[in-house]
Amino acid sequence: MKEMLDKLYHLITRDIFISDIIFFLGWGFLNYFRETFAMLARWGVLCCHLWANVKFHLIIRTKIASSYISYKMSDILIRFMHTVNIMRQANCEFFA
Incomplete structure (x- = not known):
């Protein structure tokens, strides 16, 4: 049981969790600065x-x-x- 929980913890923390954090941080960054990016795109x-x-x-x-x-x-x-x-x-x- 402990081995299965360790694998689940490893799966969550290593594969899914980190990629989700990167995705949500990237999404939040883009969403936060979307007006700036839109303005730069318009000026471009x-x-x-x-x-x-x-x-x-x-x-x-x-x-x-x-x-x-x-x-x-x-x-x-x-x-x-x-x-x-x-x-x-x-x-x-x-x-x-």
């Missing part, structure tokens, strides 16, 4: 959304700026080549 989601939005706008603005710059550069090159052709037609010595 907000920061991720803001960063994604900033990245998206930076990419779009960069694409718009690069297309505008390439358009302006092509416009400048077209004007320069037009000027060169006019100078050639006028038989300018610089372009001869």
